[in-house]
Amino acid sequence: MVRLDRITTRGGDRGETSLGDGTRVRKDALRIEAIGRVDEANAAIGLLRLVTAAGERGSDLAQADAMLDRIQHDLFDLGADLCMPVEPDEDPAQRLRIVPAQLERLEAEVAAMNADLPALKSFVLPGGSAASAWAHHARTVARAAERAVVALAGAEPVNADAVRYLNRLSDHLFVLGRWLNGRGASEVLWRPGTNR
Template identity: 75%
Template sequence: MVKLDVITTRGGDQGETSLGDGTRVRKDTLRIEAMGAVDEANAALGLLRLQTEAEPEADAMLARMQNDLFDLGADLCMPGEGEGRLRVTPAQCLRLERELAAMNAALPALRSFVLPGGTPAAAAAHLARTLARRAERAVVALAAAEAVNPDAVRYLNRLSDHLFVLSRRLNGNGAGDVLWVPGGA
């Protein structure tokens, strides 16, 4: 159970923070950068959910993703291996794949790249997608330097794909997609 009764601890005033195991690290380390990027993606999902209140199925998927991203943050904040540590799992990745495939099956094939836009919900999904990609890049950079759960990278990769397909669904199943016009408007 989580209990937070003191928010301002002043522990980070010197540019350091604590990992889940108590280790103190600089706030500009790769691990903290990755955790921050995951947090940004989660915040973008929260904004996207404000645009999907009339779509209970989409909102439910996004709520699961937000919880998954908290799991991913918990995974990243506990370096190394150990008993009882929360880790992103293959099942979470597979759930994203199943949802993505089901949504994509109802969409027309693309004949052009899609620009971010269309409905406010679709634009918000595109923004969340780009932040999920940023988080993925940050976790990949961390994984090049330290051991990282490979499902963390896999989850973020699937998440950005899912958000792209969701953006098309939120654009009237692709009817309102804003298509790229090479060389100008």
């Protein structure tokens, strides 16, 4: 269990922070950038949940809020995964890592939402409803997190499911954005060359 008695420790005043294993690293290290981007994605989803939490029981908003609640917990798991460098001989049961079941849940949710949507015939602009706009914002923040984790994975070992999770999450948030626009009925489609 996590227990934080003090928030201000002054431990980072010289531009360093600690990983989960106690290793001190610079705050601009790739690993810290990746963890920070995942945290930003979680915060963006928190903003989206300000809208989805208002949904009545059984509504699309309420269903979305339940999915987003699970995702926010997953993103904390992902942060915990990233803060512990992968050891070549580690026992997977001894570390909190993103696991295939979490990806499979995202994939199942995407498939279920997508089954309710019309086929896309154009790119979708962020907007329509407030919930959809926030979902698209969260998607772009999740993509930035994915890029940061990919950069980290190019420099040192990372749990491959961590990268996969962020890729699936971006897909999830894209489909969720469409789904939150009246299951596609009120989404805003790109009209190429409109303002030429």
